Amino acid sequence: MTTARKRSLSSASTAEYVPETTSLGVLREAAADCRGCDLYRHATQTVFGEGRAGAPFIFVGEQPGDSEDQDGRPFVGPAGKLLRASKQEAGIDEKDVYITNAVKHFKFIERGKQRIHQTPKRIEIVACSPWLDAEILAVKPQMVVALGATAAQSLMGASFRLTQHRRELLSSPRAAHVMVTVHPSSILRAIDDAARHEQRKAFVEDLKTIAATLGELRSEPRH
Ligand code: URA
Numbered sequence: 001m002t003t004a005r006k007r008s009l010s011s012a013s014t015a016e017y018v019p020e021t022t023s024l025g026v027l028r029e030a031a032a033d034c035r036g037c038d039l040y041r042h043a044t045q046t047v048f049g050e051g052r053a054g055a056p057f058i059f060v061g062e063q064p065g066d067s068e069d070q071d072g073r074p075f076v077g078p079a080g081k082l083l084r085a086s087k088q089e090a091g092i093d094e095k096d097v098y099i100t101n102a103v104k105h106f107k108f109i110e111r112g113k114q115r116i117h118q119t120p121k122r123i124e125i126v127a128c129s130p131w132l133d134a135e136i137l138a139v140k141p142q143m144v145v146a147l148g149a150t151a152a153q154s155l156m157g158a159s160f161r162l163t164q165h166r167r168e169l170l171s172s173p174r175a176a177h178v179m180v181t182v183h184p185s186s187i188l189r190a191i192d193d194a195a196r197h198e199q200r201k202a203f204v205e206d207l208k209t210i211a212a213t214l215g216e217l218r219s220e221p222r223h
Pocket of ligand 1: 061062063064065068073074075076077079080101185
């Protein structure tokens with residue numbers, strides 16, 4: 001790899017594209033033109049977060065999938081369907097959730113007519129992080145929920161191990177209150193129906209714990 005190429009990879013960042021604003025509308029418009037890393041080249045469009053400023057929760061996924069890339073909206077595919085049903089079971093209201101991804105473009109390889117998901121690299125996750133920071137500043141959630149390892153590592157650092165911290169209240173320089181759980185896609189990929197059922201049950205339990213923890217935070221006296 002040439003030195004120039006190395007430099008351009010190590011300095012990939014969306015920071016220069018992120019306007020200084022807490023308007024979600026303005027951020028969304030600006031994100032549509034983001035060229036902060038190379039992922040925009042093959043994706044159909046930027047998939048920005050959805051929901052209202054002031055929502056108590058931000059849920060953060062990994063990156064848009066094939067359906068989201070075509071639709072331009074986060075979590076509209078099978079993982080989103082599972083997530084919505086699980087939130088409902090856990091008593092988390094859709095209108096209390098702003099939903100987004102750690103990385104805003106779909107990363108994939110083409111195999112015939114299929115586009116196969118590829119996990120984003122650390123450099124792409126870090127490059128995209130100014131958008132997530134701007135969303136957190138604009139929404140001002142009381143709790144940020146990371147779905148899966150990519151979102152968890154984006155918020156908590158590269159060495160963070162999700163399985164060791166499920167149902168724990170965490171804190172990061174990027175958000176005062178963070179909780180982590182699995183990505184709904186991992187449940188869809190379970191080896192059989194029995195495993196899928198167990199994993200889904202545990203996921204709903206995680207979401208119930210997350211909702212209860214937010215309730216506790218809200219009932220704590222303010223200083
Ligand atoms: N998986 C994600 O992480 N995000 C989406 O928006 C859809 C699937």
